[in-house]
Amino acid sequence: MAPTLQQAYLRRWWMACTAVLENLFFSAVLLGWTSLLLMLKNEGFYSYLCQDENATSEHAQNASAAPHEWPTCKDQDEMLNLGFTIGCFLLSSTMLPLGILMDKYGPRPLRLLGSFCFAASCAMMALAGYNPPVLAPLIFLVLSLNGFGGICLTFTSLTLPNLFGNLRSTFIALMIGSYASSAVTFPVVKLIYDAGVSFVAIMLAWSGLACLIFLNCLINWPKESFPAPEEPNYIKLSGLSLDQKVTGDQFDNHVITVGQRLSQRRASLDQGKEFYQPTEDPQQETPPDQVIPFCHSVCSPIFLWSLVTMGMSQLRLIFYMAAMNKMLEFQVTGGEEHGSKELKEKAESIVSFYSSIFGVLQLLCLFSCPFIGYVMDWRIKECVDGPIDKYADGSIGENSTQKPKKLRDKKIQKLTNAIRAFFFTNLLLVGFGITCMIHSLPLQFLTFILHTLVRGFIHSACGGLYAAVTLHFLMCHFG
Template identity: 30%
Template sequence: MSQVPPIKKWLTFVTGVLECLLFGGLIFGWASLVIVLKGENFFSCSSVVNGQENGLSNSSANTTVTPVIFSNETRFTTLSPKNISDADSCAAPENKCPYQDEQLSLVFTIASACLSFMALPNGILYDKFGTRKTRIAASVMYAIAMLMTAFTTVASSEVLFASMCIMAASGGYLLITNMQIGNLFGDKRSTVITLVNGAFDSSSFVFLVVLKIYEGGVSFKAIFLFYSVATSLLLLRSLFLLPNKQFPWPLPQDYNYGICRAKNTRLPGADVELNHNHDAGELQQEALMSNGNAQQNEEEEEEVSTPELYYPTFMKGLKSGMFYTHIFWFSVIQLRNYFFMGTFNPWMTKLAEDNESSCDTVIRYTEAFAITQLFGVLCAPMNGLIMDMYRNYVTKKMVQDKQAGIESAYTKASLDLRSCVVAFSLTTFLGVLFSICVVIPILPIQYLSFVLQVILRSFLYGGNATFFAVGYPSRHFGKMLGADYGAGSIILMLQYPMFLLTVGTFGGDPAPVNIILLVLTALTIIHPVYLYFHCKWLDRQYRENGPQTVKKPRKMEDENLLVVDQVSTI
């Protein structure tokens, strides 16, 4: 039984959810942030003509040319940025500026791709250096990104490319480090992981709050300066509420974490924090030897888990068939989701162009979309609960079959992956339903698409993280998840050419591209089907060969100390 105090465990969980909610996936709130950026005239056509010559500052002009419609037919009017949502602005004279929309779309494309691409380096650093060191580095980079954004001017609009990329990549690392909190909660592990992912997705609502504060009169610079100072909270949490390395699974006895954790009085001078790296067992052995307490019992047989048996090394995990089908499943649905967010404003403008007050309509739907993002944190546990409930159902069925003396259709070799089959099939269904709603060019139906998009995103990222937590050895979690995000980032770069295709070839109508994405989303059913047959193969192997075991030392003289060692490569 773990010695982690319950209040500390729950405080770690609550602050982890809040951290992902307030700092994690802010880039997902692009639909709201882009209004603020246009209010500051970043990349505006007027800045192309005058900004470089006159050094126009985004905070120095009280009356500027302000964009109020968000498409390749952007309208401009002479208004204060604080009146950006004024309905009368829609009646202003026209001044087209496709350059601004293209540049802002490119910023979002590169930043969102960077969020995924940097997951692999982040995962490698996480597995190598542990939680605390890499979180400190990520927190500092996050603060730098906020400072860069705060001091960006119209004349230096290109700085947004760097600041948004750094912000997105740093937020992604916060997610990776917080998903390990699930190891503190035993059989509720999947639920906790998906809840943390849901909080990360819901952080898009932060930029809606930023938009409202901006409209209320607070300067762009002051908002981002405040956020840069707030990153100090990330450093405090890294020190006191997270381990130096990683949370092990399962938790050893007498385990604790943080710089204020209680020391093991039975082993003076041997305050070693257990973790799942290769040196954990050796460090414990050396600590015991130095105190004259090392008396190792006989080696005993221990069953090798399915991930350890088939994917003992990182490279074997990368070469597995289910990894390739998972990349296809994840990349396509993620692209479907990001293309929706990246083209939201042009798309809404296209649908609202026949409306008498199209400007009001665009702003109203933008705010509705941003508000629905907040509910992602409520939708996320649904996927984890489904996986945990299905796993419990299969376990109960196995016990009943054993008591009845009949051969069960299931074995524990495929127990965790079978829950992924159910979750991934449901995610694909939601993706298809969402894509159908997006294709229908009727404005009120898009409220339904907002809801489906939030649920889809929560199911996608929560299920994605859980798959790597249960399907591969825990010591490769960061690297495998990072490789998955890295492959997805390459596919995400298709956003920008798809945007240009929509604006150029299809005259601003995203329907043809959305139809293509609908077909690709339907094809992602390949992944859960492959996993289903893979699980049947694992069950057959288990029945024919029985459980695989290895000899390893487990018991020490002090029975309250659990040595965490790695299974030797098979």
């Protein structure tokens, strides 16, 4: 039986911690495709496409990992990469329909479906590992289910930060950081594989862990969508009434919060311009004239310009990921197409080393993304809802004798924080564009760090912006 929103609110820290781990190990793991490709080739997937005259063997390089010496070739790489392309396509293209479904049915059913698909993909990959030459075509279905299940887990976790109020942007950044860092999962699995653990055993264990996600969602995730901090449902959920004894600073903060809410209600009743939904009836719907149409949100300048910024940044980052090995090779060989054998071996060794460093640095997203979320949440707790003129007299209570400190409008503070976040992110992007063009191999370590930071920051900044600017983006349009 699904828990209520009140029960989910009490379990929000458990749900957030498990969601971070689930995103890290089960979401966009396909981004670590290079390591999975090596394991699939070692297991002999599509090895029958290789002819003896143009086939090579990687058995010498991975003798401890592969029990058989399977031939490898270009045709095999192309077939496996086709499966990866389909999986990545589903990882991205299904976001819009998933968003529509999540807006209508909530995150719970999609998360259950995503965990089931991921568990099924790992189980089918283990099945194919028993007889790779025969069952190799299953890899297309496996990678498709893997990509679809992963994006379901990521997308549904983005509404969970609503339960953390003024720390919402920080937790959105943490969720996105764990998603971006999931590219390190397959390199870690590759290390376990190289240590001698069989491919089938790894995939069966991974499938079992994915079943735990299904169980966790079944027990802890409610049927209803998580309300935003601006919604009356959240006000009741977080308990603004004095249900229990509070003293000291807790009491002062509580009185200030209640006073702000009462001031908003009084002003809205006097002016007749704002709609206030009482907390006693959270099920009451907002009047139709107060609901912002979806097309109005999509056509707003804030969304369109953020879309342009995101598109350009993503194109730049993905292009670098695709061309990185060739760019590093060019710096070693100087562009010589027919260099000596020693130079080619040196280039392969250096490119392999730098690629490994780049893969490990993907974990940096998990630790760096909360920083941009902290920027988005800067001083939000000190702000109030609505114009600050209502609180300028400092009389939240009738017996108040001293004026409070200067208050800020929450909407203005959120927009200011978003400007800072986007400015800092694009500054890093410019720095990345400069360092990647400089002909210096040691400098590429800085390029890797900047690339990783920007990849996490740009998603977090956009997610925090959409969550902050409630004037244009209602929670009913979040998906």
